[in-house]
Amino acid sequence: xxxxxxxxxxxxxxxxxxxxxxxxxxxxxxxxxxxxxxxxxxxxxxxxxxxxxxxxxxxxxxxxxxxxxxxxxxxxxxxxxxxxxxxxxxxxxxxxxxxxxxxxxxxxxxxxxxxxxxxxxxxxxxxxxxxxxxxxxxxxxxxxxxxxxxx
Numbered sequence: 371x372x373x374x375x376x377x378x379x380x381x382x383x384x385x386x387x388x389x390x391x392x393x394x395x396x397x398x399x400x401x402x403x404x405x406x407x408x409x410x411x412x413x414x415x416x417x418x419x420x421x422x423x424x425x426x427x428x429x430x431x432x433x434x435x436x437x438x439x440x441x442x443x444x445x446x447x448x449x450x451x452x453x454x455x456x457x458x459x460x461x462x463x464x465x466x467x468x469x470x471x472x473x474x475x476x477x478x479x480x481x482x483x484x485x486x487x488x489x490x491x492x493x494x495x496x497x498x499x500x501x502x503x504x505x506x507x508x509x510x511x512x513x514x515x516x517x518x519x520x521x
Contacts, residue, residue: 383470385421387412388477389428401436412476415512447480455487
């Protein structure tokens with residue numbers, strides 16, 4: 371079995387990608403709000419995985435569908451007004467996604483840590499990378515199907 375075979379038969383039920391610090395300066399759909407290169411790279415990698423569901427984990431709003439319209443904000447993960455694990459669990463329950471499997475979490479350590487409070491079994495293909503450059507390279511590999519870090 372090759373690395374591509376792992377991806378060819380792998381379709382996640384849910385992929386969660388991070389928000390981003392670079393945003394539009396006006397209300398917009400979550401799919402359009404985040405304009406930074408890291409968020410866009412995560413989005414392209416997620417799209418390549420062809421998940422049943424794709425959500426954005428916003429530091430302020432929590433779980434967002436691509437069509438959810440939001441206001442711009444400046445809230446980093448861990449800030450006083452940031453989403454909490456408890457609120458995230460409530461959102462997952464309301465969306466009826468609490469028991470999905472497989473779940474893939476793309477993003478840095480804070481993002482993945484929060485996702486894993488709800489989905490401890492989440493696959494984290496960026497784990498073990500040492501910095502933004504390695505993460506961007508791994509996202510590019512996921513996008514082109516040349517990575518087996520999901521198994």
